Amino acid sequence: MSDRMVFKVEGVGKKFCRSHRHSMFYGTCDVLRGMLGRPSHSQTLRAQEFWALEGITFGLRPGERLGLLGANGSGKSTLLRLLAGIYQPDAGRIEVRGKICALIALGAGFHPLLTGRDNVYLNGAILGMSKRAIDRCFEQIVEFAGVGEFLDAPVKTYSSGMYVRLAFAVAVHSNPKVLVVDEILAVGDAAFQKKCFEQVAALNEQGTALVFVSHSMSAVERLCTSALVLSRGRQAFQGKVREAVQFYSGTVGNGIVQNGAVPEPIGLGEVTFSNVCVYADGGAVADPNIEFGKDFVIQFDYKFLRVQTHDTQVRVWVRTIDGRDVQRLAFQECAFEDQSSYANVKILPLREAGTVKIKVLRPCLFPQTFRVDVAMAPVDRGIHLGGLNNAALFNIVHPRNPGMYFEYGNHTITEFEYSVTLS
Amino acid sequence: MVGNVVSSRELIWQLFKRDFLAGSKQSALGLLWILITPLVGIVSWVVMNAVGVLHPGEVGVPYPIYVLCGTTIWGMFMGFYSSAAASLTSAGGLLAQARFSHEALVAQQLAQAVIAALANLALLAAVWAVGGLSVHWSALWFPVSLLPLVLLGTGIGLIVSVFAVVVHDITKAVTTLLGLLMFATPVIYASNVPHDWLQRVIWWNPLTYLVGGARDLLLEGRINHMSSYAGAVAFALGLFFMAWRLFFLSEQKVAERL
Numbered sequence: 199m200s201d202r203m204v205f206k207v208e209g210v211g212k213k214f215c216r217s218h219r220h221s222m223f224y225g226t227c228d229v230l231r232g233m234l235g236r237p238s239h240s241q242t243l244r245a246q247e248f249w250a251l252e253g254i255t256f257g258l259r260p261g262e263r264l265g266l267l268g269a270n271g272s273g274k275s276t277l278l279r280l281l282a283g284i285y286q287p288d289a290g291r292i293e294v295r296g297k298i299c300a301l302i303a304l305g306a307g308f309h310p311l312l313t314g315r316d317n318v319y320l321n322g323a324i325l326g327m328s329k330r331a332i333d334r335c336f337e338q339i340v341e342f343a344g345v346g347e348f349l350d351a352p353v354k355t356y357s358s359g360m361y362v363r364l365a366f367a368v369a370v371h372s373n374p375k376v377l378v379v380d381e382i383l384a385v386g387d388a389a390f391q392k393k394c395f396e397q398v399a400a401l402n403e404q405g406t407a408l409v410f411v412s413h414s415m416s417a418v419e420r421l422c423t424s425a426l427v428l429s430r431g432r433q434a435f436q437g438k439v440r441e442a443v444q445f446y447s448g449t450v451g452n453g454i455v456q457n458g459a460v461p462e463p464i465g466l467g468e469v470t471f472s473n474v475c476v477y478a479d480g481g482a483v484a485d486p487n488i489e490f491g492k493d494f495v496i497q498f499d500y501k502f503l504r505v506q507t508h509d510t511q512v513r514v515w516v517r518t519i520d521g522r523d524v525q526r527l528a529f530q531e532c533a534f535e536d537q538s539s540y541a542n543v544k545i546l547p548l549r550e551a552g553t554v555k556i557k558v559l560r561p562c563l564f565p566q567t568f569r570v571d572v573a574m575a576p577v578d579r580g581i582h583l584g585g586l587n588n589a590a591l592f593n594i595v596h597p598r599n600p601g602m603y604f605e606y607g608n609h610t611i612t613e614f615e616y617s618v619t620l621s
Numbered sequence: 622m623v624g625n626v627v628s629s630r631e632l633i634w635q636l637f638k639r640d641f642l643a644g645s646k647q648s649a650l651g652l653l654w655i656l657i658t659p660l661v662g663i664v665s666w667v668v669m670n671a672v673g674v675l676h677p678g679e680v681g682v683p684y685p686i687y688v689l690c691g692t693t694i695w696g697m698f699m700g701f702y703s704s705a706a707a708s709l710t711s712a713g714g715l716l717a718q719a720r721f722s723h724e725a726l727v728a729q730q731l732a733q734a735v736i737a738a739l740a741n742l743a744l745l746a747a748v749w750a751v752g753g754l755s756v757h758w759s760a761l762w763f764p765v766s767l768l769p770l771v772l773l774g775t776g777i778g779l780i781v782s783v784f785a786v787v788v789h790d791i792t793k794a795v796t797t798l799l800g801l802l803m804f805a806t807p808v809i810y811a812s813n814v815p816h817d818w819l820q821r822v823i824w825w826n827p828l829t830y831l832v833g834g835a836r837d838l839l840l841e842g843r844i845n846h847m848s849s850y851a852g853a854v855a856f857a858l859g860l861f862f863m864a865w866r867l868f869f870l871s872e873q874k875v876a877e878r879l
Contacts, residue, residue: 225787225878229871283720285877298720306718311643323635324719 204295204375204407205281206257211289212276217246240288250276251431254290258376260405263398265422265439267415267446272428274411278302278378281409296375299325301366303380308365310354314345317353318368325372335371342397343367344390363390370397377401378409395421415443415565419596443565443596444487461589465582467503469574474498476570476592479557486592493559496527498572498589501551508576510548510583514556515571516563519591524568527556529618530577544618552620559615563594629725636729655740659696663689666809678811682840686754690836691808693745697738697767698774698828702799704730705778709786709876716876723872727782731775738771745839757842766838769857770831776861779868786875806832827853 215221224244243249251273258264266274279285280292282300307324308317318339322332332339340346343363345356353361369377377398398408398421412418418425418439425442427435435445461474477483479493488494496514511530517523529544570592573585626633645651666688669675680687708727709716716723742764749756777795784791803809805819806828814820823829830853834844844850 221878222787225875226784228874229783229787229867232870232874233867279717279877284717286873300719303714303718307639307715309639309643311646312639316639316642320635320639323632324715324721326632326721328631 202259203257203293204260205298206293207281207290208255208292209290210251210254210277210280210287210292211241211249212251212273212280212285213240213243213247213288214250215244215247220244220246249431251280251428252289254428254433256426256433256436258407258409260375260407261402262424263402263408263410263422265418265425265442266409266411266428267418267425267442268428268434271430273431274428275302275380276431277428278380278409278411281376282378294376297326297373298376298378299369299372299374300378301369301380302378306365308353308361311352313351314340314343314349314353314356314364317364321365321368322372325369325374327368327372331373339364339367339371342370342393359387359390366394366397370401374401374406376407376409380411391417415446415596419443440596440598462587464585464587465573465575467584469500469502469584471572471584471586471589472499472501473553474570474572474586474589476590486590487595488592490563490565490594490597491560492597493557494561494592496556496558496570496590497553499551499553500548500574502583506548506550508579508583510574511577512548512554513573513575513585517569517571519567519569521569524563527558527616532577546618546620548620555619555621557617557619559617565594565596567591567593625722625724626728629722629728632721632725633728633732636725637732640729640733652736652740655737656744659692659741660744662692662696666692675809677809678813680811686748686752686840687836688809689745689748690839691832693741694767694770694832694835695803695806695808696741697734698770698832699799700734700737701731701771701774702778702781703796704734705775706781706785706792706795708778709782709872710789710792723876724869727779727868734771738767756839759842760839763835763839766835766844769854770828770835772861773827773831773857776857776864779864783868783871783875786878802826802828808832827856829853831857 215224224247254277256264266277268274276285278300279302280287281294282298282302283294284300284302307320309320312320318336319329319332323329340349343360343366345360345364348356348360353364356364379398402408408421410418410421422439424437425435425439425446426433427442427446435442437445474497475483476486476488476494476496478485478488479495481488483497496516500512509531511528514527515523516525516527529546531547532545568591569588570590571585571587572589573582575582575585648654650657663685666675667685670677670684670688677684677687705727708730709723711730712723712726748754777799781791781795805822805826807823812823812829812833814823830846830850833846834850834853837843837845
């Protein structure tokens with residue numbers, strides 16, 4: 199291992215078994231083989247086994263901050279457990295120099311019936327701290343966690359935020375060489391997350407390396423200097439954090455886009471939609487990656503299959519990938535019956551067929567994947583003449599200039615400003 | 622292995638304290654349960670003997686004293702077995718969340734068995750004192766004579782703890798077998814029985830000598846079958862060290878299957 203490395207991962211692989219029955223059998227065989235001093239079948243795949251991680255190679259130097267990016271099931275948590283020494287690799291090797299402190303689950307070893315005070319000592323002991331060392335920093339732990347008045351209450355009465363604050367406070371005071379943090383910080387509120395980031399930065403200056411997993415790319419980009427992208431258990435990319443985030447958004451994230459965008463027709467089928475796409479204003483139509491804060495275009499073609507008999511409203515929804523509404527845009531051919539119109543509804547004539555371009559101005563959407571649903575309906579009725587759910591997906595990616603985030607103040611998503619062009 | 626236990630002493634203490642405090646917080650009688658369970662067992666054997674259902678044979682001392690000694694000694698064996706067997710499975714999620722010496726889990730579990738054993742020894746001493754029973758000076762070796770027995774229980778428990786992670790039935794199967802084995806060990810009856818096959822099982826059963834030897838020492842001040850006792854001690858120590866080694870080699874590999 200290079201002199202300056204705190205750990206080095208070389209060609210590491212980890213396999214799991216899909217079938218519990220097979221797993222029981224293999225486990226028994228492996229124990230018996232171990233008893234007889236014979237090697238287990240760790241490097242070969244037996245029936246029902248699969249590689250959850252394969253060929254992972256990287257190293258970390260003191261003070262380095264590595265982000266782990268990847269979709270669900272890509273192997274991030276398995277890799278963290280390998281780094282923390284909880285799992286043993288089935289292939290390759292991991293060399294560690296110094297103490298690794300892993301925050302993989304909320305309050306490892308915390309007992310719900312014991313008080314916060316008792317749990318600080320228990321958790322500290324699990325992290326390898328002596329009682330004397332815990333005594334020395336006890337006040338700092340309590341202050342950092344901000345659980346002062348509840349310190350002698352059982353932790354089962356704590357909120358999840360208090361739980362994670364206490365666990366994180368103990369971990370950062372255990373003086374680790376490497377801090378491994380899974381997504382648990384997402385439980386804390388914004389103020390605590392800020393405090394955590396500052397504490398991590400302070401530890402970092404003292405030479406503590408960080409491995410950080412999060413689905414929040416803004417958090418990864420803010421905390422880490424480099425990143426590793428995992429895709430289906432393989433190392434898809436390793437490099438500077440900005441490049442890794444862009445790679446993840448553009449490649450792995452796009453994988454989600456392509457795989458997930460299975461349009462689902464809705465309504466009476468009296469109007470069809472096609473060529474639905476979302477792209478950066480001024481960018482390539484085929485590129486669904488849009489930089490944070492930049493204008494983008496939602497474009498689609500429509501065609502009425504039957505002669506219009508209604509004043510029609512065009513409805514476009516921007517939703518998160520799991521279906522939560524972010525914004526609804528609508529424009530229609532006339533005002534409502536009472537001649538009113540909603541602030542966000544524009545009045546525009548529709549032809550029998552055409553192309554719609556909706557330009558969304560300065561959207562405050564934070565980096566993640568979104569989906570677009572489109573539909574047309576009579577202004578005065580709830581039924582859809584036609585439409586497509588999951589019509590297109592797009593990624594909001596990090597801005598080249600992180601200062602963009604600050605221009606958006608308290609990060610509240612406000613109603614989109616947009617313009618519509620029909621052709 | 623020993624080094625791991627020594628270096629984890631603070632963790633062992635914290636885990637012990639955790640289970641002790643948490644257990645006592647949800648219990649009205651707390652530590653008293655250590656005494657209540659064996660006492661109920663003793664009373665039931667004595668009652669069965671008194672009404673003529675149980676014929677223990679010639680035991681040489683009042684039956685309540687005989688059965689008190691026998692069940693106390695057997696209880697220690699089972700206590701250490703159960704504690705060791707639960708060392709990995711009782712830790713559950715903790716093993717999947719943090720890296721620490723797993724020997725600490727065994728030590729913490731055994732510490733609880735030690736507390737229970739000390740409480741039972743105190744009960745035995747109290748009965749001796751209240752009853753004004755005579756005791757030979759050699760009986761001072763009684764606690765030492767229990768060591769091979771508790772090491773055998775611990776050894777069996779360690780083997781079970783490793784396999785129980787992959788196949789849960791192991792714990793139930795071995796616990797049931799050990800429950801049966803009590804009836805093939807002179808715990809509640811004398812070592813001479815009128816049935817040939819049972820007599821042969823008793824003679825071949827190392828627990829006969831480990832339980833009987835310790836009881837002999839307490840009641841008579843000597844171990845009656847010394848050579849057999851020595852053989853049983855060698856068996857117990859051999860199994861314990863083999864089990865400890867097996868645990869050390871396998872625990873990391875199996876713990877991740879929890």
